[in-house]
Amino acid sequence: MNGAAEFHYRLPMRAGGFRPGSHPGSSFGAGQEFAMHGRLFDYPDPRRLDLRASLRAARSEWLVRVHLQRAAVPVQVIVDVSASMHFGTRQTKLQVAADFVEALGYSAFRVGDQLGMLAFDTHARDDLFMPARYGRGVGNLLATKLRETTSDAAGNGSLAGLRRAASTLAGRQALVFLVSDFHWPLVELPTVLDLLVHACVVPMVVWDSAEIAPPSGGLLLAVNDAESAGQRTLWLRDSVRERWCEAVARRRAELSKLFGVRGTQPFYVESAFDPEAMSRYFLEAIA
Template sequence: MSSPATDFYYRLPTRAGTQRPGSHPGTSHGNGQEFVTHATLFSRPDPRRLDVRASLRDVRGDWLVRVMRQRVGVPVWLAADVSASMVFGAARTKLAVLADLARAIGASATRVGDAAGMVAFDSREREDLQVPASMSRGIGHVMAAALDDPQRAVQAAVGERHNGDPVDGLAAALRALAGRQCLVFLASDFHFPLAKLDTALDPLSRTFIVPVIIWDPAETEPPPLNGLASLRDAESAARSAIWLRPRLRAQWRDAVAERRATLAAYFANRGLRPFWVQGAFDADAMSEYFFEANA
């Protein structure tokens, strides 16, 4: 049996105006393979692009050259939520799944010649986890190592809990990307109010954003047996006890479905489609996501 894919296909569905050559549709003219129009040899003195047949047909008798559209490279960024709730997980923590995503992004960007980097946040910008964009072959492992480091990446879970809003941390982390044309994977469980999320995303008007929603099966499916269960809030560490019964399990599932619908509707209003991760990252499913986006 073949092993799971470790990287995925991605391509922007819109043209990018960057200047560095790459694999994405661009707006600039250059040594590409997509024909745009003809121009006179006088206005574009490039004899290598001379089109003899078009020149012979030109009514003004001008020598014509082909004008081609250049494919360009686009920086790829991972905006990683490292708040305390991301440390939750039954088999593996959501932070470990996020590290798998980071490795896949690095491998995918390297394959097509794009630079990749990472910003991170909890209730504040985590500058200690930032990885500058690089075309290095091992950039994905560098990002994953920052997320896998329990002493740095989960400060919010081991006693340095902040009472601020994670959206404030996200806005601060994304500030450096404002106005840039790039691809951003916004990875989080989105267990925070969405009321202020527009303030963080609005500056990224030129950015193609992929919301990656990471949930653990233990969050979405209640325990199957009736009885007393002890629960701990992943963000505040507050503990509570509930008596599990069929009616409560139905309410649990209804709340998960409602939250899923709320997130889907929020991103749809911004013209975005979230990518859902349930317990493990699937690179093939991410490729299908981009195939559909570019269809």
């Protein structure tokens, strides 16, 4: 990426925790958003005395203004680094994911959030794990690790690795980006998402343009399965082209239905990451 890309993200709920940040929080503290009046005895801060409210109070007692504190949100990104993510025409899907993580690191730093990363292929990639931390160069470091990584082995599924990675975040409140091409069976994905029920999960579907539509020229197409390493030759008849497009549309519908019942929709990335589109996604999600 040329320069530091940035996008703006928001949560659909109030953030918990007491670490000051830029997101609307649910904890009382030194904020600007008025929450209620409280007794000075319970909230001993004379600087927030409200004389008018105290005079109008039914009971003779001093009242202070209690505000909600803006809070920081821990941000986690779970990245699929399986064999299929190493496919791409102009750049691999994993490189696109790295571009996103780099932009996410800069965006999180700008608003005071910590960023951590987990990764998986056929199993959880502990070598790519980094706990959430705050710093200007965190996104660059994580992006570099992704660009330099290789898949341990070809495999036909990544759900077991995702389950182990997600279990690390079970029960935590966080903003979680799940980055994958989702080229594996989705039947058990809801059980994995149940582990992240306390988090706000943003599914990012990274596809390459060559996967979405069949090539326009030529009738014979040599195909390599990135997951299983199998090879075959396809005769691109009109019926094959139709089934290709139908399969893409069907997978889009499956992903929309699966995440839709959980109150979110996938964000699709095709060949390159667009930070402005990511900002619009969050604006539309909470509108």
